[in-house]
Amino acid sequence: MTEPLKTTISDEHRAIQRQVAEADARATKPQPGAMQAGARPYPAPPLPAQHQQKPGIESLLDPAPMYDAPFYKGSGKLDGKVAIVTGADSGIGRAVAVLFAREGADLAVLYLDEHEDAASTRAAVEREGRRCLLISGDVRDRQFCRGAVAQVVAEFGRLDVLVNNAAFQLHVPRFEDLTEAHFDMTMKTNLYGYFHMAQAAIEHMPPGSAIVNSGSVTGLMGNKDLLDYATTKGAIHAFTRSLSTHLIPRGIRVNAVAPGPVWTPLNPADKNSDEVAQFGADTPMGRPAQPEEIAPAYVFLASSHCSSYITGEILPVIGGYISR
Template identity: 45%
Template sequence: MDKFEKIDQEIKGYTQDKQPGSERDMNPRPIAEDDDYKAGGKLTGKIALITGGDSGIGRAVAILYAKEGADVAIGYYDETADAEDTVKRLEELGAKAKAYAFDLKDVEQCRKLVSDVVTDFGGLNIVVNNGGVQFPQEDFLAITPEQIQTTFSTNIFGMMYVSQAAIPHLSAGDTIINTSSVTAYRGSESLIDYSATKGAITAFTRSLAQNLAPKKIRVNSVAPGPIYTPLIPATFPAEKVEKHGQETAMERRGQPSENAPAYVFLASQDSTYITGQAIHINGGDYLSS
């Protein structure tokens, strides 16, 4: 049994009462850092901004970026303890790091986030649009206009706001990486508005990649499947948390650290001929559906 299977079996049903959730309060905590990873200086000298970078996939990406030599700014909503934990770890790894509280739904806050990062770090090379929310609802007719507005404003409008603010600061060779989802491709009967935003992210990624290709700025996405992040216990009932990921071909959920190398690949010189694409990290979800 490997470490990923072991922690999967240790996870019992539990919930949190607020989105996007707290990683510090999870038991066991997700695997954000894989000691088997061998860094190669692939992002030395780069400056990265990661929204939703305080926990989950964003935290794991931030850690690998720091290991690869980047300085890292993380945007977060209100999970201050998680943000502080992440910044502390990035600084231990030798990176310049800072966390910024902001609201993805607010265009002015998105613009200020990017402006503050550029001022504080002296530039920007990598944008990881990762922040998001989801609100399960079995009955489509019960989804309120307010829920739809919140889901779209957070997941896709905010991604576009941050990207618009960042692009004037990016140059040839720089990258934008968007977090999509397996639900963009297979749908989800209980996450209809969320899946719709993830489909929009896929189309946004492909379209922006074409738009920015003349500037030699690449735009790609990562489409995770069931990954153990704070959003899961903050979203689902306890019984679903416990069984999360068992429907995949690999019969387990994934860990944030299993996603992070894809974000390194897409931000580095290893992927110079890749744009408008998606990397699927879902434990064989397609194969089992």
């Protein structure tokens, strides 16, 4: 009598392999297109090809960045607070200013020289029923930063939140093309500006205050075309963690948001028009964020009602991690 063949481990491997092959054949193929998970649809590539001269003007962007978050309902998370937001004439800074106002804060908007955009931010803050002070100047200048903070305290009587957001970004095709002047501009704006503003602000910030820095996905992963910018953003993450520990005895929390690609004047004033048309297409969600999608993260980190036990953290908002 012939004995039945014994099942081997290899047979079990092949049986599982057949089952997976059958599942592969039945699987629904992913549909191309950008992910839309918000309260309203957001633009996706291809975007209109365009390029701007620096520093970039929000009113000239097509499509206009979406910053007003009409479905976001305030709940008093920043009632009675005063906040400074640098680079708040446009982009993420403007969206943050609007939501801070909706949560009950008065605002000081610091910006370089984009006066028309800054006026639009002030109008948006005032529509929320809050006061808004515009201060134009260069955050690379220590005296400007100290003077701006003093002006805010004189105007509003206090300072509770600092958002460091002003930045300079410009790609280079080759490392050899990164000039010392270019490198210095990026370092002084992105690092010295944060240092000067934080140092000036903490003299006036009571326990329970917060500093929120704008980091970047480039500071987490690097970027081959933005060597200087990515370097500063990585340094901002380290600065955030170090300063957070230093300020714990004074009751001041320090955190950072690390956005991925966001539709603001920063990028059309950097990339060529063809690259702008595909901006954000390489994220898992297939599109850039709109500023209103990033701003709630700043509210969360600024409000002691939401994040009183959070300091020294880097919060990525990058449209999904790429898994391979």
